[in-house]
Amino acid sequence: MLSRVAESLFWMSRYYERAENTARFLDVNFNLLLDLNRITPVENPNYWIALILVTSQKERFDELYPEYNARTVTDHLVFSRENPNSITSCVSLARENARSIIESISSEMWEQINHLYHFLQGTSQQAVHNDPSGFYREIKNASHLFQGITDNTFSRNEGWDFIQIGKYLERADNVARLIDVKYHMLLHEKQGKKKISGESDDIIQWMAVLKSCSALEAFRKVYLSKLDPENILRFLILDRTFPRSINFSICAAEDALWRISGSSRHRYVNNADRLIGKMESELGYASIDEIMSEGLHDYLEDLEEQLVRIGEQVHLTYFAYHTPEIEPNGVEEALPFTGVGGGRAIWSQAQQQQQ
Amino acid sequence: MKRYFETYDHGPERFFDEVFSKEGTPRPHYGKLLQRFRQFSQEDINARREIINIDFRNQGITFTVYGVDEGIERIFPFDLIPRILPAKEWEVLEKGLLQRITALNEFLFDIYHTQKILKDKIVPAELILGSRHFAREFVGVNPPLGVYIHVTGSDLIRDGEGNYLVLEDNLRTPSGVSYMLQNRQALKRAFPAIFGKYKVRPIENYPQELLRTLQEIAPPGRFDPNVVLLTPGIYNSAYFEHSFLARQMGIELTEGKDLVVNNNKVYKRTTRGLERVDVIYRRVDDSFIDPLVFRPDSRLGVAGLINAYRKGNVALANAIGTGVADDKVIYSFVPKIIRYYLGEDPILQNVPTWLASNPADLKYILENLGSLVVKAANESGGYGMLVGPESTLAEQEKFAEMIVANPRNYIAQPTISLSRHPSFINDSELFGCHIDLRPYVLYGKNVTIVPGGLTRVALKRGSLVVNSSQGGGSKDTWVIDE
Numbered sequence: 001m002l003s004r005v006a007e008s009l010f011w012m013s014r015y016y017e018r019a020e021n022t023a024r025f026l027d028v029n030f031n032l033l034l035d036l037n038r039i040t041p042v043e044n045p046n047y048w049i050a051l052i053l054v055t056s057q058k059e060r061f062d063e064l065y066p067e068y069n070a071r072t073v074t075d076h077l078v079f080s081r082e083n084p085n086s087i088t089s090c091v092s093l094a095r096e097n098a099r100s101i102i103e104s105i106s107s108e109m110w111e112q113i114n115h116l117y118h119f120l121q122g123t124s125q126q127a128v129h130n131d132p133s134g135f136y137r138e139i140k141n142a143s144h145l146f147q148g149i150t151d152n153t154f155s156r157n158e159g160w161d162f163i164q165i166g167k168y169l170e171r172a173d174n175v176a177r178l179i180d181v182k183y184h185m186l187l188h189e190k191q192g193k194k195k196i197s198g199e200s201d202d203i204i205q206w207m208a209v210l211k212s213c214s215a216l217e218a219f220r221k222v223y224l225s226k227l228d229p230e231n232i233l234r235f236l237i238l239d240r241t242f243p244r245s246i247n248f249s250i251c252a253a254e255d256a257l258w259r260i261s262g263s264s265r266h267r268y269v270n271n272a273d274r275l276i277g278k279m280e281s282e283l284g285y286a287s288i289d290e291i292m293s294e295g296l297h298d299y300l301e302d303l304e305e306q307l308v309r310i311g312e313q314v315h316l317t318y319f320a321y322h323t324p325e326i327e328p329n330g331v332e333e334a335l336p337f338t339g340v341g342g343g344r345a346i347w348s349q350a351q352q353q354q355q
Numbered sequence: 356m357k358r359y360f361e362t363y364d365h366g367p368e369r370f371f372d373e374v375f376s377k378e379g380t381p382r383p384h385y386g387k388l389l390q391r392f393r394q395f396s397q398e399d400i401n402a403r404r405e406i407i408n409i410d411f412r413n414q415g416i417t418f419t420v421y422g423v424d425e426g427i428e429r430i431f432p433f434d435l436i437p438r439i440l441p442a443k444e445w446e447v448l449e450k451g452l453l454q455r456i457t458a459l460n461e462f463l464f465d466i467y468h469t470q471k472i473l474k475d476k477i478v479p480a481e482l483i484l485g486s487r488h489f490a491r492e493f494v495g496v497n498p499p500l501g502v503y504i505h506v507t508g509s510d511l512i513r514d515g516e517g518n519y520l521v522l523e524d525n526l527r528t529p530s531g532v533s534y535m536l537q538n539r540q541a542l543k544r545a546f547p548a549i550f551g552k553y554k555v556r557p558i559e560n561y562p563q564e565l566l567r568t569l570q571e572i573a574p575p576g577r578f579d580p581n582v583v584l585l586t587p588g589i590y591n592s593a594y595f596e597h598s599f600l601a602r603q604m605g606i607e608l609t610e611g612k613d614l615v616v617n618n619n620k621v622y623k624r625t626t627r628g629l630e631r632v633d634v635i636y637r638r639v640d641d642s643f644i645d646p647l648v649f650r651p652d653s654r655l656g657v658a659g660l661i662n663a664y665r666k667g668n669v670a671l672a673n674a675i676g677t678g679v680a681d682d683k684v685i686y687s688f689v690p691k692i693i694r695y696y697l698g699e700d701p702i703l704q705n706v707p708t709w710l711a712s713n714p715a716d717l718k719y720i721l722e723n724l725g726s727l728v729v730k731a732a733n734e735s736g737g738y739g740m741l742v743g744p745e746s747t748l749a750e751q752e753k754f755a756e757m758i759v760a761n762p763r764n765y766i767a768q769p770t771i772s773l774s775r776h777p778s779f780i781n782d783s784e785l786f787g788c789h790i791d792l793r794p795y796v797l798y799g800k801n802v803t804i805v806p807g808g809l810t811r812v813a814l815k816r817g818s819l820v821v822n823s824s825q826g827g828g829s830k831d832t833w834v835i836d837e
Contacts, residue, residue: 003624004613100589100610103602111413118412158626260626318626 005104006162007319008097012105013166015094016113019087020143021174022077025051027136028212030070035204046185048073053181054174055085074128087139088120106153109146116142161256165314168256172249173307175213179236180300182209206232213244233296234288246303247283254280257314272313279306359392359400359785363777366787371517371774373438373790384441384835387552392436397783400435403545404782407433410541431534432828434778437542438790438810439553445834448511448519448794449804451703456507456796458693459524459680463503465696467493467676477695478688482712485763486685488678490641492648496665498674499572502798505672506565506636508532508808511703511792513774520706522771522791524689526681527673528638531829532795533596535809536561536603538831554836556806561795562603565636568799569604572670573633580633583609583623587639587655597638611639616659621669634670635660641675683732683766684710706771711762720758720767724751727767728819729758742819744770773819776830778812789813791821792832806834 029051033044045068052061052073064082065072080086084093095117102110119138128135147167154160186202206229210216213236222239223231239245243252254276258264263273291299365375374385381389411430440448465472466483467490473480483489508529510522539558543550566582573580586597588610601608613623614632622629637644643653648661663669679685687708690701709716709727720727724743731739741754758765775787794808810830811821821827 001626002607002609002613003626004610005607006626096589099594099598101608102595102598103608107414114413 001158003319005101006159007315008101009104009159009162010166010314010319012094012097012101012113013163014170015090015097016143016146017167017170018085018174019090019094020140021171021178022055022085022087022090023136023139023143024212024214025054025178026074026077027133027140028208030132030136031211032205032208035208036201045069050181050185051077053184054177055083056177057083057085071125071129074132075125078128079125091117091120104159106149108149108153112142112146112149116146158260161260162318164256165253168249168253169307169311171244172246172253173304175236175244175246175249176300176303176307178209178212179233180297180304182206183296183300202229203227209236215242215244218242230288230292233291237291238283238286238288240284247280250276250280250283253310260318270313270317272310272317275306275310275313279303279310359395360389360777361393363785364787366775369515370772370787370789371513371515372787373513373774373776384439384837388437388439388549391546391549391552400779401782404435404779407435407541407545410544411537432814433534433538433541434788434812434814434828434830435542435545436777436779436785437831437833438776438792439833439835440807442556442834442836444519445806447702451519451701452509452794452796452804453802454693454697454699454702455509455521455524455689456504456798456802458696459507459526459689460502460504460798461696462692463674463677463680464501466679467503468495472692472695475695477691478685482682482684482763483679486679486682488641488676488682490676490679492661492665493674493676497667499574499667499670500800502572503674503677504680505568505572505674505798507673507796507798508793509796511794512706512771515772517774519703519792520771521689521703522706523683524681524686525793526677527640529793529795530593530596530638531793531809531811532561533599534829535795535805535807535832536599538809538829542831553833556834556836558805558807561805562600564797564803564805565600566604566606568797568803569634569636569670569672571799572672574667574670577633581631582634582636583607583614583632585609585611585614585635585637585639585644585657587611587643591638593638600636606636611653611655611657614657614660616657616663619659619663619666619668621657621660621663632669634672636672641678644675683708683730684712684763687766706768709767711758711765711767716767717758717762720765721755723767724755726770728770729754729765729767732764732766740820742770745819771819773813773821776810776812778814778828778830780814780816786816788816789819789821790830807832 029047033047036047048068048070049058052058052068055077057076060083061068061072061076064080065076076083076086078087081089083089091113095113098105098110098113116139119142123135150160150163154163182205186205207216207227210219210232215236219227219232219235219242222235235242235245237246240247240251242248254273257273257276261269261273263269263277265277268274268277363375365372365377365379368377373382374389375381408430411433462472470480470483472478473483484491504526506529508525508531510525511519512522513519535558569582570580573582582604583606584597584601584604586594586608588594591597598608607623609623609632614635615622615624615629617629621632621635623632639655642649644656645658645661646653646656647658649656660669660671661675664671664675687705687710690705693699693701709720711717711720720729724741725746727743729741729743741750743751746754773789773791776790777785778788778790780786780788790810790812792808792810794804797803810832811827812830813819813821813826814828815826818826
């Protein structure tokens with residue numbers, strides 16, 4: 001498989017997953033505000049700041065908008081082209097990547113990406129404001145449909161594995177960020193108390209975290225009604241069977257990486273395999289008590305850093321292989337690291353006239 | 356209720372109408388089609404158009420318009436009424452194209468080898484040697500099978516009497532064939548019943564024929580050759596077509612950065628290392644294809660590709676330097692070229708052409724700018740063109756200056772009388788829009804021409820420009836056996 005094709009499959013999948021996760025955060029936040037309506041005014045900016053923190057966009061956001069409220073945050077996370085992680089930007093980037101490998105994916109996959117893209121182009125801010133849940137459900141369903149189509153139309157070859165790696169690395173990263181931010185917020189509110197409690201409004205917030213991972217029902221089946229923070233964290237970080245937990249995502253990414261390279265539990269052939277194997281083992285033997293005593297925030301931050309490093313190693317091992325060492329002049333013209341490369345220089349040259 | 360074709364105006368006499376004779380009676384091969392369309396209500400037509408539009412958009416059958424800050428994607432407009440060519444007419448075209456392409460290929464071989472035609476002063480040497488498309492690096496290089504122009508798409512038009520004329524030979528990287536294939540699929544979906552009434556010759560084998568042609572030119576000794584398509588990338592207006600053809604042929608779509616040259620052999624970069632490439636169907640222009648030989652700032656090409664090609668380690672389709680023969684000035688010499696190499700009279704005629712480089716012609720052009728079509732010799736796609744009757748005085752003056760400054764670069768032709776064909780100019784109205792025809796010719800061990808080609812249509816009332824970049828659309832084109 002061409003390195004460029006593998007890279008675009010990886011990013012196509014990653015951006016699609018990112019769009020879905022952003023839709024999940026936003027959807028749950030709306031519901032949460034409704035749940036907490038009696039306790040706090042709906043426009044309490046704290047609940048909106050959290051969403052911006054999840055996407056590491058606080059500085060950028062402060063430059064662009066005067067305050068945190070439903071409108072500005074929705075605009076930034078759904079529509080803004082300035083924000084490379086907005087749903088619109090992610091879907092556009094997923095589509096650009098798909099377009100550059102259109103002959104390698106099934107036409108059904110392409111049509112589905114295209115359909116979502118055109119749906120977003122045709123959606124107004126007001127429409128989202130009127131029916132936020134309907135809108136976010138549409139995005140989530142589009143992502144599920146895409147994965148289902150991929151599942152049923154894409155051969156189980158190397159390309160499939162790159163799609164899986166992109167999806168699960170992104171998912172693990174998103175869940176880690178989501179937990180981290182929520183934990184941070186709740187600690188902050190309790191000012192000084194070192195331990196998060198199982199008080200009722202805290203529980204409502206932790207339920208929101210579960211919901212945004214579509215994990216509430218699955219959680220209840222395991223822990224029944226023992227909705228305490230430690231069980232919730234155990235489920236979201238360490239559960240091996242739930243497809244949106246961090247541990248599950250890492251196992252799935254590991255499987256895919258090992259299928260590509262032929263690595264196994266006792267023998268790795270490249271650094272990406274080594275790092276993912278290490279992370280998988282650590283998750284497999286970790287306990288929630290250890291994580292909490294080490295400090296949840298530090299633990300999650302470390303995990304996010306490890307995920308970045310794995311991403312870099314995948315890039316070096318499979319995508320950057322045999323790239324000419326000297327970059328042409330005008331590197332600043334290149335687009336950010338997003339899979340589709342080249343930037344404006346290529347854009348203007350590619351316009352060469354056609355007969 | 357209003358019926359289609361009840362109020363159709365078959366237009367002024369100086370244009371040939373494809374469907375109706377000058378007396379207004381339908382031509383026999385359109386009889387069954389008209390009968391069917393007269394039964395349709397506007398709702399029937401709208402419903403079918405809607406199906407096709409959604410289909411095209413979801414499949415991403417779009418093209419990009421340049422000239423604005425970022426490319427805008429548009430659906431390639433598709434007209435629902437097919438254009439029909441009776442087999443007898445088509446067979447003449449086929450012979451004419453075969454003759455023309457054969458002669459042009461011999462011409463290319465000659466000017467890149469002994470240059471006999473220049474020595475015999477049939478074509479002025481300075482026109483060839485001074486052309487910016489003449490690739491002097493290729494003199495003496497033997498392309499596989501001696502073929503330079505593996506894929507061509509000549510533009511044909513019809514004059515007021517219905518005679519077919521060649522307007523342009525596109526010998527570099529002609530596009531549009533994917534629309535030909537998609538149009539057929541769309542029309543089959545929209546009007547399956549009409550197909551039952553006509554014996555339409557199939558065109559669906561084009562991708563297989565193209566792949567066969569490409570395999571035939573592989574370097575000797577390379578069995579099961581590795582063929583790839585080289586595209587400038589997703590920002591190119593024809594990107595959809597590149598990906599479509601790659602998928603249809605089952606070959607890999609590559610960009611310049613996917614290929615590397617090592618020891619004069621071409622490889623592609625894969626997740627498992629380098630793999631040898633034998634044949635490249637390139638949709639990148641000569642000037643961008645190798646920064647070591649042509650434009651050094653090119654980021655679309657492959658450094659070292661030209662040397663690998665010269666060594667015979669990789670085949671390119673089309674060959675380098677073919678643009679010298681589809682230059683609009685050389686065009687005016689094609690009838691002489693046919694007589695010179697084949698000793699035959701041309702079957703397909705040219706449109707009369709004045710060369711600005713010829714002083715007498717230049718005078719005529721400058722005096723008649725208001726009635727002529729002036730074209731830059733090296734441009735394509737409807738860019739760099741003055742349509743006299745539709746231009747303002749200021750535009751004419753600007754062109755006059757450009758022509759005088761660089762006469763070698765301009766030619767003029769009478770305002771050509773493209774034939775007209777009923778087409779929907781909006782949802783409900785039929786109008787005789789101007790059309791042309793681009794058949795696709797494949798040249799490997801043999802010459803193959805798929806029946807029909809792409810009919811391009813100027814979907815603006817009275818417009819003569821059929822290019823997609825200038826508001827043109829296309830029609831399905833049928834060659835029928837009676």
